Structure formats: structure tokens, C-alpha cells
Amino acid sequence: MRQALLDGQSLITPALFTESLYQTKTAFDGDQLESAVFSMSKTLDQANLEFSRGGNPSAIIDTTARELHLLRNRVDTSVWQALLPIAQEHPVAEYFLQDPFTRWSFTKPRGYSGDAGLLDFIYGHSDVANEINNASPIGRALYDYTKDASSSVAVRERRDLLTKHVDAVAAARGKETEILTIAAGHLREANRSQALQEDGISRWVALDQDPDSVESIRRDFAGTRIQAVEGSVRGLLTKANTLGTFDFIYAAGLYDYLSRKVAIKLTQCCLNMLKPNGVFLFANFAQEIGVDGYMETFMNWPLLLRSEEDMSDIVSASIGSNTMNSTIFFGENRNVVYATIQKIG
Ligand SMILES: C[S@@+](CC[C@H](N)C(=O)[O-])C[C@H]1O[C@@H](n2cnc3c(N)ncnc32)[C@H](O)[C@@H]1O
Structure with missing residues (x-):
């Protein structure tokens, strides 16, 4: 390791x-x-x-x-x-x-x-x-x-929601679709992607700072359109990771560790990497989590939980005076909150 x-x-x-x-x-x-x-x-x-x-x-x-x-x-x-x-x-x-x-x-x-x-x-x-x-x-x-605590249920839903988004984008935008996953981890959401299986994606870049995770993606998805890249948020912000442009960019399990300032900078950076009408999505654990106290004590797992207002604030500060479509929504048990931003034209 x-x-x-x-x-x-x-x-x-x-x-x-x-x-x-x-x-x-x-x-x-x-x-x-x-x-x-x-x-x-x-x-x-x-x-x-x-x-x-x-x-x-x-x-x-x-x-x-x-x-x-x-x-x-x-x-x-x-x-x-x-x-x-x-x-x-x-x-x-x-x-x-x-x-x-x-x-x-x-x-x-x-x-x-x-x-x-x-x-x-x-x-x-x-x-x-x-x-x-x-x-x-x-x-x-x-x-x-713990595996069925509300936060865990919400994370499994998040994985499935990401698969659906990837497949929907690929269905709408065709075989040239390019996807970027930031903080990809083991990219488990790709396991059930129909578009990936049917070669309906031209490039799916999966970026993570952890060499073990990058290696796991390389091994699991060898011979597919997935390209595992070792890289960091800092690399994106300083343009050390130059990856091109994408139809769909998303980050799940990352914003929970980003201060407001870094979250806004990263969002702006991702918006700049979108193709016309491309979509950026980010997820965050929400303040409704009932097991936060256990996570922070016995799991020693501190997180920045965000409200709907916090998400809106990051979205509006990132968009500035540009015209873009945005939505904020919760997962079913309200333990994870999502924001999507679509670049117009
Ligand atoms: C909670 S996991 C989420 C993995 C995956 N997205 C998922 O939902 O299953 C967080 C991931 O973020 C990555 N990560 C955290 N900070 C990062 C940073 N600054 N730059 C790049 N990756 C980062 C970690 O290496 C880890 O793989």
C-alpha cells in the first residue's frame, strides 16, 4: 500500500x-x-x-x-x-x-x-x-x-444515482461523450454502467490522489474507455492536471472535506472544463445525518455537513454573473444533498 x-x-x-x-x-x-x-x-x-x-x-x-x-x-x-x-x-x-x-x-x-x-x-x-x-x-x-445506517444507505443511493446520470448523459449526447470523475475512489458506480458496457462513452477519466485507488481502477477497468489518472484537487486548480473538456463532470465524497473557499474554486474550475451544455454535479453529506456523532467519535471521521443553503451559496458564488441552470436536491433519506450546474450554450 x-x-x-x-x-x-x-x-x-x-x-x-x-x-x-x-x-x-x-x-x-x-x-x-x-x-x-x-x-x-x-x-x-x-x-x-x-x-x-x-x-x-x-x-x-x-x-x-x-x-x-x-x-x-x-x-x-x-x-x-x-x-x-x-x-x-x-x-x-x-x-x-x-x-x-x-x-x-x-x-x-x-x-x-x-x-x-x-x-x-x-x-x-x-x-x-x-x-x-x-x-x-x-x-x-x-x-x-453501521452498513445500513442512514448515511450508508444514502451513499449506496449516491453510487446508483451517479451511474444513472452517466448513462443518461451518454444516451443524450452519443458515443462522443466524455466524462470526468473527480475523487473517483474505486469508481464502483462504473460497474453497472450500461453505457460503459455497450461502448457508448468515448472517454471516462477517473482522477484520484490515492495511488492504490488509481491502481484498483486500472486493474478493474482494463480494456474499457476508463482512464485512471493520479491527480489532486490542487493539480486541477493549478492546471497541473490538464484533462480537456467534458460533457459530464462530477465529484462525490469530496466536497465533504472542502472548505467553502476551495469548494468554490474547484466548482469554477470544473465549470471551465465543461463543453457547451455540459453538466457538473457535486454531492455532500447533509446536516440531516443522524449518525454524525458516532462517525466523528468512534470512527474518527469528521465531515463538513452542508445544508441546502450552503450548497446554493457555493453554486451562486461559483457561477457569478454567468448564466447557467442549477438545481439542488436531496437523496431519498436526505442524508446526501446534490447540486447540478449546467453550462448554457
Ligand atoms: C469518500 S471517497 C469517495 C470515492 C468515490 N467517489 C465514491 O463515492 O465511492 C473520497 C475519495 O476522494 C479522494 N480525495 C480526497 N481528497 C482529494 C484531493 N484533494 N484530490 C484528489 N482526490 C482526493 C480520496 O483519495 C478518496 O478516494
Whole structure:
């Protein structure tokens, strides 16, 4: 496994994330912290007790995740940040880390959060079957919960929605269609693309910063129209990756790590790479996520959740005075929010 060279544009390690967040943090409230620690300890002590008594892992994680979500919403960001290491050091973490999905996220085998291997736990891909099969009974039961948590359901829907968009664009624009995927991961959405199978795409460029993911795409899609490219957001912004123009460009699982400023710059850059009437789509985890507290504590997976207004703000700041069609919409369970922008003429 080769370590990806992080470009500093996406906040894909908890340290980068905290650094960026703390530039705008609110004043630290000591009293609030004390009461939040008390409240969280009560929840985690109870979960620990129930695990030790052989309680139902699925029920335990469900209650814990709900309580953490409520707590996260109730306290200041700075207080919540201070709670993270306390949760991670609580004895109950030993149980939660038996879930292979939680463990992968927490230990970060590729050195950063949200790698494509992690997403394979959500997709139930055979590449992670060993980790799942080797888990303890508690770990398996926890995984049954985490793989079907609302955020996981939304990510599987996102993959399928991307396949549909690619196929629809190829159907509308014909065999010359060119697609660009930014932060492609393992490009699992291409597995079920009819257009790809039927040679209805002329070029599908899949860009990612992680050499292991790029290698996986090269291996899985050898002999197809897919071109795997090792490259980064920084490379796109500085024009080090010059890739040409496209009918459809999209990024899923990336904006969740981009500050507003970088998100706008990247969106503008993508709009410049669109052919006339081409479409850019980006997705972001939404603020409706109910397992955010669990993700940030036991999975050590911080994300920038965005509202419909946040998405609109990025879209309008990126478009400026240009005339373009845009839409914002949610996935079915509202855990992922999407924006599309179409370049006119
Ligand atoms: C959560 S995965 C999403 C993978 C895929 N799009 C999906 O939905 O399954 C995030 C991907 O973004 C890539 N990534 C993160 N920051 C990046 C950057 N600054 N430049 C290029 N790729 C980046 C990671 O390497 C990882 O493969």
C-alpha cells in the first residue's frame, strides 16, 4: 500500500480538519464542557455496561449514536471537538472498534479519512470480505447496523444515482461523450454502467490522489474507455492536471472535506472544463445525518455537513454573473444533498 500525497486542499485528516475549524471557533465554554462530558460519560458507561452483560449490539449502538447526535447538536463546536478524544479513550471504544467498518475508519490504513477502501464496507464489496468474515460476533452485529445506517444507505443511493446520470448523459449526447470523475475512489458506480458496457462513452477519466485507488481502477477497468489518472484537487486548480473538456463532470465524497473557499474554486474550475451544455454535479453529506456523532467519535471521521443553503451559496458564488441552470436536491433519506450546474450554450 502506497501512501497518498495529501495536497492540503481537502481536510481529509482529523488534524487538518480541526486546524481549519479552529480558525473560526467560538469561545470555549468550560461549564458547558463539564456538563457535556457528564452527559456523554453517562451514555458511554451505559453502553459499556450493556456490552459487558451481553446486550444486543445493534440496540446499543443505535442508542449511543442517537445520544451522540443530540449532544453534538446541543453543544458548541469547540466543546464537541473537546469531547472527541474523551469518547475515543472510553473503554466502550473496544467494543465499537470490533466493527470492521468502524475500525477501518478509525485506524485509517491509507493515512486519511474516507478512503475508497472504507466506502467498500458501505458497498459490501468483496474486497473487504475478509475483514468482515474475520470480525468477532459483536463486530459482525455492529457492522450489520453501521452498513445500513442512514448515511450508508444514502451513499449506496449516491453510487446508483451517479451511474444513472452517466448513462443518461451518454444516451443524450452519443458515443462522443466524455466524462470526468473527480475523487473517483474505486469508481464502483462504473460497474453497472450500461453505457460503459455497450461502448457508448468515448472517454471516462477517473482522477484520484490515492495511488492504490488509481491502481484498483486500472486493474478493474482494463480494456474499457476508463482512464485512471493520479491527480489532486490542487493539480486541477493549478492546471497541473490538464484533462480537456467534458460533457459530464462530477465529484462525490469530496466536497465533504472542502472548505467553502476551495469548494468554490474547484466548482469554477470544473465549470471551465465543461463543453457547451455540459453538466457538473457535486454531492455532500447533509446536516440531516443522524449518525454524525458516532462517525466523528468512534470512527474518527469528521465531515463538513452542508445544508441546502450552503450548497446554493457555493453554486451562486461559483457561477457569478454567468448564466447557467442549477438545481439542488436531496437523496431519498436526505442524508446526501446534490447540486447540478449546467453550462448554457
Ligand atoms: C469518500 S471517497 C469517495 C470515492 C468515490 N467517489 C465514491 O463515492 O465511492 C473520497 C475519495 O476522494 C479522494 N480525495 C480526497 N481528497 C482529494 C484531493 N484533494 N484530490 C484528489 N482526490 C482526493 C480520496 O483519495 C478518496 O478516494
